[in-house]
Structure formats: C-alpha cells, structure tokens
Amino acid sequence: MHAHTRTPRRALHLLTAAGAMTVALTATGESVAHAASAKQAYKDYAASQFRSAAQFDCLDLLWEAESNWNPTAQNPTSTAYGIAQFLDATWATTGIAKTSDPYLQIDAGLIYIDERYDTACNAWAFHQANNWY
Template sequence: MSVARIARRIASPKKAFTTAAVAAAATGMALTAAPAHAATTASPSEAKAIAKQLIPNATQYNAFSKIVEHESGWDVDATNPSSGAYGLVQALPGTKMAAAGADWKTNAKTQIKWGLDYMNSRYGSPVGAWNFWQANGWY
C-alpha cells in the first residue's frame, strides 16, 4: 500500500503522518520535513473577520464577501477539482498568491490581501469584480 493511500485512509492528520512515516521507513523511503509554518487555516467566521478588518468600507466588503461566498464558501483550503483554482478567492493557479506571502496555502489574511489586490488591479474594486462576476459567473 502506498504512503499516500495510507495517509488518505486515516482521518487524523497526526496519525496519518505517523503512519506514513512508519510505512516510508519500512520501505526504505525518506520523508523530508516541510519548513516550519504555524497552522493558520481560519474558519469561515475568522476569515470574514479578517476581511472586515482589511476592507473597512461596507459596500466593498459586501462585494468581496459575495464573491468569496460563491467561489469558496469562505474555505481557505477550497480547491476546484476541475481547474485547480485554490483558496478563498480561487486563484488560478493558487501559487499566484505566493506574491502576498509564503503562507498563502493556509493563511486567510494572505489570501484576502492577494484577492483584494487582484480585484483592485483588474476590476478597480471588489464592487467592480462583483459586477463582473454577476454578468459572467466568474471574475
């Protein structure tokens, strides 16, 4: 059984890693440690609170929120299975968000900053992005 398959079959991430490490060691494979980053994945309510702090204008926040709700349901880890778009704002590719921070995969604040910058640069504002989204079903 592959290490990846073992990891998928176990619900607990800690147990999955331990089991994967044991399986890797048993088969002569080596697992390398990833850089140390704090786990910063935010709940939807935490992500919304962060966005409100970063977007104090209610109209702009509401437009941003509508896009994020449609795109990811405020799930920092959301991944579109067909396109690979990732995160709150469904960046494509998700690695684009690295421009806002190395913690782009798990940090709601980093994803929100990137998404806000994207909306401002491409559409003039979150309201402009929401207007485009309403007309096209994407932004």
C-alpha cells in the same frame, strides 16, 4: 415475542449506539462550530481592510459564491484554490506565493481585485455577468 423484548444485552447495545451517535454529533458540532468561527474570523479580517461596508458586502457575496470562504476549497476541474479561487497563474500576479494560509489568501485576493477591478463591487458585478472574475 422476543424480537421486541429488550434484554440487558440489547439495552447495552442501544446505549452504546446512542452514545456513539452523541459523540459523533458532538464531534461534528464542534467541527462545524470551529469552521463557522474560523470563517467569521476570515470575514472580520477582510472587512477590516475596507473603509466601505458596501464594498465588503460585495466581497462577501463574491467569495461566498467562489469558495464559501473555505481556504482549502479546490476546484476539481482547474487549479483554482482557496478563498479567492485563484488559478496557479493568478497567484504570481499578486506577489504572494500560493498558500493555504487564509489570511495571506485574503491579502492576495484583495491585491488582485484592486489591481484588476478597482473595487470589490466591480469584481462582483463582473462575476455575476461571467461566473468568474
């Protein structure tokens, strides 16, 4: 009988647990909201570098597949890092040093795509065929 009775002390524990869950959910929600707004800022910056919405759409598909636009994404089996998932050797080809700065990562990614594939849609097509670019 007493197992189901809520004493003031048990109620306090339940309130404390509920409060901790609320705090955790709020903190997580803010973190998720911040990550989503940062991701959108990266996309907006990249989109501003294109004259063609179609080309940005290809870039968006490419980098969603590669890193989900995460500037700290790290491939566990290679040196691939960042939004564009560059290998250490790839950074050198862009003239931009490996960095955690998402905007410099975008700049480097666009240089690489321009020099190697000419367009983001060509890079995306290559990725679809080869699962890398």
